[in-house]
Amino acid sequence: MKTSDHGRQLIEEREGCVLHAYHDSVGVLTIGYGHTSMAGPPHVTPGMRITQAQADAILTHDLSKWEAYVASDLHRTPTQNEWDAMISLCHNIGPNGFRGSSVVRQFNLGNIGAAADDFLMWEHPPALRGRRESERKQFLTP
Numbered sequence: 001m002k003t004s005d006h007g008r009q010l011i012e013e014r015e016g017c018v019l020h021a022y023h024d025s026v027g028v029l030t031i032g033y034g035h036t037s038m039a040g041p042p043h044v045t046p047g048m049r050i051t052q053a054q055a056d057a058i059l060t061h062d063l064s065k066w067e068a069y070v071a072s073d074l075h076r077t078p079t080q081n082e083w084d085a086m087i088s089l090c091h092n093i094g095p096n097g098f099r100g101s102s103v104v105r106q107f108n109l110g111n112i113g114a115a116a117d118d119f120l121m122w123e124h125p126p127a128l129r130g131r132r133e134s135e136r137k138q139f140l141t142p
Contacts, residue, residue: 101122
């Protein structure tokens, strides 16, 4: 599966786009739509600047990686909205956090309500609560 245009738009809105390197809410050097060096190239350095076109291209590249990770972790076929919400979560918490999450575990067991509720477990720092509620709502949208 691929992230839908609407799913990407929601990720862009949740992340916001910053064209210079900054420290995110937990102190990780970040640029563009939430891109960190942990996601792979480009390596984010202090003082780094990018264009809007570069930010868009970096997000496209990052999403293709998250799509591969998420696809390998799921044992059931998600709806488009379930998929897009899980891609958003993976983008924010990284593939290792996603892989070990109860969101994945509950989804694979077919416990959709529990999987949706478990998005809310990833609300640290507390500033992420609104994002998690948005992802949960998206996940539950038919």
